[in-house]
Amino acid sequence: MSVNIGIIGLPGSGKTTIFNSLTRGKVDTESHTPKSLASHIGIAKVPEPRLQVLADMLMPKRVVSAEIRYIDVGASVKDLVEDEAISGQLLTQLSTVDALITVVRAFTDEKIPHIKGSIDVGRDITTMDLELAFSDLTIVERRLKRIEVSLKGAKQPERQSLLREQEILMKTKADLEKDVPIRELQLAADEVMMITNYQFLTAKPLLIAVNIGEEQLPQAMALEAELNAHYLRPHSCVVTFCGKLEMELGELDDSAAEEFRADFGMRECGVDRITKSIYELLGLISFFSTASGEVRAWSIQSGTNALKAAGKIHSDMERGFIRAEVIGYPDLMKCGSIAEARKKGLLRLEGKNYIIQDGDVITFLFNV
């Protein structure tokens, strides 16, 4: 399963433009009709320079990148919550993502009126936070009503668990009403379990992508620092991103894109920066598997053990796990080849409980 990211934002903020730049997609953004309820799903290869270096060294038949799946729901969260008839499926798709990107418009363009009549990044960040809270509150309130009904006829031990759920939801409701998103709450273990089941939107890590115009590029870093000073909260961060330009650069080959970037004074590719931020927000690291002529990059949560990492590749590998042959990326680079690493004794045999480190190059041995 790849990492799943939902893209949301006010109408016309640049969601589809950013979706296109992240996925190198070609969804039309010009003949842009407001309130068109078309969702887009696309897959992006995770930029990982170490993968190419490994491929050059190991000469596999196939080189496979890790992937991120993006969904641009193409509608405001508020509309989705209010109009269940059109939104059921979209809201369900959104509730299963691992993190959200909120797109906030900062670019100015007189031909494209802002839905609220003016450009105001702070206002739009707050509006989007409120929409997410509104969605969660709607779910909480619906569930609380149902619990009340169930409690009337409930006997122990069901009664006990309904009361505990009611207590947790009341507490969550009070926090949401005070504009505290669930991702910022300190929760007890049983609370985490229950809250996870509901897949609340404010519980998801949040990347705020401020969509700037080309003319704002020279101030991009200063703007980002200023916005982070105001809006940086736990499990959330702000990144400036030049959607339209990144989308156009995505259509060029890499070296031409590099040249343009240098001309614009952009130090780093915007898509790479967003990907890095997503990895940080979700606590993800990369490891590389080598087997049957394939070198492949994977993303996993930091702290994952070898058994679970094997399971990510294939359930058979987890079931029949024997051991993992592991070498850290820097060690392999120093040796220049797997054979040399083996000779030097740098290829380690690790068991199920070994905690995977960022950059580990692994061959899983298994038996089914």
Ligand SMILES: Nc1nc2c(ncn2[C@@H]2O[C@H](COP(=O)(O)OP(=O)(O)OP(=O)(O)O)[C@@H](O)[C@H]2O)c(=O)[nH]1
């Ligand atoms: N000038 C300028 N225009 C932009 C920029 N980013 C997006 N646009 C334009 O703004 C319009 C809306 O962009 P979209 O990406 O379609 O926005 P959206 O959020 O997907 O819109 P909806 O799906 O209708 O809610 C399009 O005409 C884009 O070309 C930018 O950085 N500068």
Ligand SMILES: [Mg+2]
């Ligand atoms: Mg769109």
